[in-house]
Amino acid sequence: MRILVLLSVLIVAARGQSAVPDDASHYTDVGNIRLTISNFGTLGTGFANWPSQPSCEYPRGSGIEHLFIGGLWVGGRVGRGGESLIAVSTAAVDVASARYASEGFEFTALTPVSIRSSLPTDPYYTPHAVSHRDFIAEFTDTNQVVPGTGQRIPKHDYPLGLHVRLESYAWGYPFADAFVILWYTIRNVSAAPIESLYVGLWADPVVRNTRLVAPRGTAFYSAGAEGFLPEEALIYEWDAAGDRGLADSYFALKFLGSEPPAAGVFFNSWQFRNTTGDEWTQSPQDDLARYRRLSSSFLGQVSLEYARQFLRTPSNRSILLSVGPFARLEPGDSLRVAFAVICAKKPGEPSADDESSRVHLLRYARWAQRAYNGTDLNGNGRLDPDEPDLRGDGSIVRFVLPSPPEAPRARLVVGSGEATLYWSDNAEASRDIFTNRRHFEGYRLWLAGPSREALDTLQLLRQWDITGNGVGYDNGFENIRLRDPEGNPQPRRFPEDTTEYVYAYRLTNLLDGWLYRIGLTAFSAPDDLNGIPSLESSPLSAEFLFIPGRQPLPFDSSVRLGIFPNPYRLSAAWESGLSERGRKLYISNLPPVCRIRIWNLAGEEITSLWHESGRSEGTEIAWFRLAAVQGTLHTSGGIHAWDMLSAAGQPVAPGLYIVTAESPDGTDVRVGYLLVVK
Known part of the structure; x- marks a missing residue:
């Protein structure tokens, strides 16, 4: 069973106060996918900050999450003490409980997360940006002790000696708003070459609707089925048995390309923390086992077709997509690898996984590939005479997409x-x-x-x-x-x-x-x-x-306060069966600034509300949170929402109420009446 204090312990306790603070607070926000990306190699949050921060939410604002935790894996053969040995450095692994939080989390931050945007209207705009939202971070596996803490990273005995620069790219175009590209530059900063090197992206996906089910407990994590498409270099998961169509989307990892080109692409999936049964279904527990995963598909123990059928059964599994081998990485040399994290709506029955259910997934996957290919339109690795030469030097420009017209500047x-x-x-x-x-x-x-x-x-x-x-x-x-x-x-x-x-x-x-x-x-x-x-x-x-609603009316206009719905009978149509604390009615015909008071017929004040157009209009009540209202809400400024709770937080009783709106200095008053019938 998974213990969900993982990431809070991981980020705060296990990693501690390093020279460069760990930062897992940034998530993509320009498109429809909201993916958290840290400066120490991890993806996702482990739901440590749920529900205030998304881990990998799609569509944005939906509460449908797709990822517990994920990160970079790099493995190779190195010389240490006159011996040749296998070493693997991992940014994240499947973790059983908080006491293991730092094992397998072997990269430490070198830089804060920096942000860029290619959108001229964005606060982070720079002409050097690649996408609508770039995150840039650098991290290393060279530390065996978390900097600034004295805490040793368990079992991180043989660092490869890597300096990694991650640039992530996200766009807001409708055809590209469901994926994030991860562009890793991996440099050997050790004194020895790394032989037979493999690079992988590991993830612990979970596709569930967190508005229906909180992210905790074994059952929450046990509804996923997996698949893979070698011809697309794609591995994916979907909710096959959990939310019954209310988490109808895919989560996928896709390999886009590398410099130099990778010799092969490999697929793996295993049961969460499993150490029994067929070896290919077991979770790798040490560097050698992880390297065997990086360098083969399902350890070569079953056919791809057998694995495909096996993985259709819902369970709690993680996935690994890896590429290599890269024959030799000399000291000071670098290689580059690009992956994409993709989400997409999944039509059809929850258990289905076929061409029709993958139509949106493949469309986004191919646009991600097209973004990586850039001006290499046919993807053959060179710039042909009929392809655009943007730099004028015959080189390929990657991570560019055909651009739609600029979004219109608008006002409502x-x-x-x-x-x-x-x-x-x-x-x-x-x-x-x-x-x-x-x-x-x-x-x-x-x-x-x-x-x-x-x-x-x-x-x-x-x-x-x-x-x-x-x-x-x-x-x-x-x-x-x-x-x-x-x-x-x-x-x-x-x-x-x-x-x-x-x-x-x-x-x-x-x-x-x-x-x-x-x-x-x-x-x-x-x-x-x-x-x-x-x-x-x-x-x-x-x-x-x-x-919509009435615009503000100054006190000198001879109108009464408006209240709707009035009378209020049991509930309002817009409440959709919400509880007592999800009620909402509106007081209208308000001036721009006033104090609203609600009184019973005995002359007792039930509650007092401050109204200020554009600043305080009652949008803090529970109805707006339950209705998934996020960001800026545009209103007329002349209406105010009330949840029908007293100042003590109790639902108001049936009866007739007097509603007043007073000017700040108390010299002007506007009156209305409300009948509550329950």
């Missing part, structure tokens, strides 16, 4: 029963990185809602595209272009906002108090000549979660 204004989206025309000047041609074609507007939670799927609402080229609807942009009273085009500006908004679309007939999500994308026309399909910017780049 929310009102009662409506919302207006404004956006600029910045996407229309976009150029494709491969052809340097303008490739903008049009805009798509996406909408989800009215919803009880923030995770409903976006649906296409409108599309506008260039006229006269036979692509799309040919309907143009004139009916969304902003104009002055005389009908002339006139961009709009907002206070403290330098963007010129050229277009606007008004959504009407919305339901106040309900959740909606709107996304705007720009897309390109397909480029058949260069084999580039139509590409679309990510809805996540111009996405707004919002709740």
Whole structure:
């Protein structure tokens, strides 16, 4: 049975205070996969910070996790004391309990995690960035004692002498937002060569919906089935027997390439901490056993087809994808290896694993491969005359993708029963990185809602595209272009906002108090000549979660407070059967700043709420957490949510209540009435 204090002990106690602090706080946040990456070689969190920090969540915000812990493995033959021996250095292994936390966690940090972005609007923007979110960290296996602690790393008797630089790359493009590429540069800093070297990526996957089941207990970890595709250099796991379709996705590791090229690709999977039964199902316990895993598929003891059928049975297993051998790594020399961590939705029955269920997984896997190949479009390892020479020197530029148009810069204004989206025309000047041609074609507007939670799927609402080229609807942009009273085009500006908004679309007939999500994308026309399909910017780049409602009304307007639903009968439709502490109603017609008080008919104050438009609108109540509301929520500013709890945290009783909104100085009051029927 797994003991889940693992990672907190691993990061805090076992590794201690080193010269460079261990950092496992960063996770990818630009796409749909949220993967934690540390500066000491591990992937995932072991759920140490669950639910506040994702381990490997996909889709983002869903609570569907895919990974307990994982990390780099490197093994080779080295000379020590006049003898030739096998040594393997591991960033993570399957761990039984906290007292073994540091065994197998053999890399220590050399640098903090640094962050870059290729997005000009990102705070971490630099022209040197590779992707929308780069993490860079360096670590080493040379320390047998954790720096700064005096604590020896158990069984780390023969370090290979490695300095590893990891660069991870993640994108927000819809076709690339479900994978993270890991680019390892492994340098021999010892005084002796390393022979017959293998590099692997090990993972302890667990695909489960943590909104339904907390990550603890044997049963939580025992529902995974595994598979592998040698032709794709891919190994994967899915939830075959746990959440019955509510964790419907794959977790996969893919080998993308290496410099120099690897001679072979190997697949392994074994039972968690198992030391009995067939050897190929046992967990390797020492360097020799781990090296045998790195250098073979299933120890060569069963056929790939037998292993494939065996691994379809749900259990608690880890996976290893490895490549090699690299014949000899001299002192001071380096090699490079690229892997991808991929998640993808899995259609079909939970137990199914076939071509139809893997369609999304393979699409993302091939885009990850295309990203690694870069300008080597056919993947033959050289730049051919018909392939783009971005540097002008005949070299391959890796980790580049055909880029969709730039995401439109957008702004949302929310009102009662409506919302207006404004956006600029910045996407229309976009150029494709491969052809340097303008490739903008049009805009798509996406909408989800009215919803009880923030995770409903976006649906296409409108599309506008260039006229006269036979692509799309040919309907143009004139009916969304902003104009002055005389009908002339006139961009709009907002206070403290330098963007010129050229277009606007008004959504009407919305339901106040309900959740909606709107996304705007720009897309390109397909480029058949260069084999580039139509590409679309990510809805996540111009996405707004919002709740319609009345805008603020100053005290000098002669209106009563609005309250909805009113009367409140048992529950509100948007509560979806939540408990007493998941209730929500709205007080509306509020001024920008006021003190809300709720009184019973006996004149007793039930509770007091501070309202301030854009700052304090009741979004801290439990309903928003249960509805998976994360990040910025856009509102009108004139409504305030209340969970129907008293100041003492008790549910209010049935009856009639008086609701008041007072100005900060107490000179103005607005009144409303609420009837609670249970």
